Amino acid sequence: MxxxxxxxxKHWTGERPLHHDNNFLSQAVxxxxxxxxxxSSGEAEVRTLRGNVEELKEQAEIRDQDHRTETHRLTTQLEEAHISVDSLNEQLRILLEDNVSLQKQMIRLEKQYLNSMMKSSPNTEICEKQAEVDELRKKVSELREKVEEGERxxxxxxxLQENHR
Structure with missing residues (x-):
């Protein structure tokens, strides 16, 4: 402009109109x-930029959708991990209760065994009680292993839960 x-x-002197001055008109054209x-170049550039903006919007929307999907997947995994931890805690609690019960039973049987030994009861009863004690010891040992496995x-x-945080 x-x-x-x-x-x-440059061309107008104020004396006559410029629309008859061919030199002026050719330069003006x-x-x-x-x-x-x-x-025209600017309009083409605007169209190109608008196309780029649309493409970037689509890419951003795809990334947002991917992010939402990944967040949902990780949230689901975390919920499943919480459920697994709760289940394992319940199993561990049950095993610990069983362990305590069996230990009490073993102590009771050992006392009975010792009492029977003191009273010089027949050998068959002693063997039976000893077998019961051995069986209970075996169960206690198995339960201890289960408890240790449950703790691990x-x-x-x-x-796993910490890693998901």
Whole structure:
């Protein structure tokens, strides 16, 4: 626009109109053509930029959807881990209760065994009581192993839960 105004200043003397000055008109047409090309280029660039914006919006929406999907998946995994930990805690509680009960039973049987030994009861009764004691010891040992295994599983579940935080 500045070029067009400079051209008017250069050719117009105030005496006659410029629309009959062929030199002025040809230069004005060139300037207007350049301005039109600039506008066309700008419009093309605007269209390209709008296309880029739309493409970026689509990519952002895809990333948002992927993020929501991943968040949902991780939330589901965490909920499943919580359920597993709760289940393992319940199993551990039951095993510990069984262990305590069997230990009490073993102590009671050992006392009975010792009492029977003191009273010099027949050997068959002693053998039976000893067998019961041995069986209870075996059960207690198995329960201890289960408790230890339960504690290890609980530790692993706790570690998994910590990793999901």
């Amino acid at each position: 500045e070029m067009l105004l400079s051209l008017v200043d 060139q300037i207007l053509s350049m301005m039109e090309q600039d506008i 599983v609980k530790e692993l579940a706790d570690m």
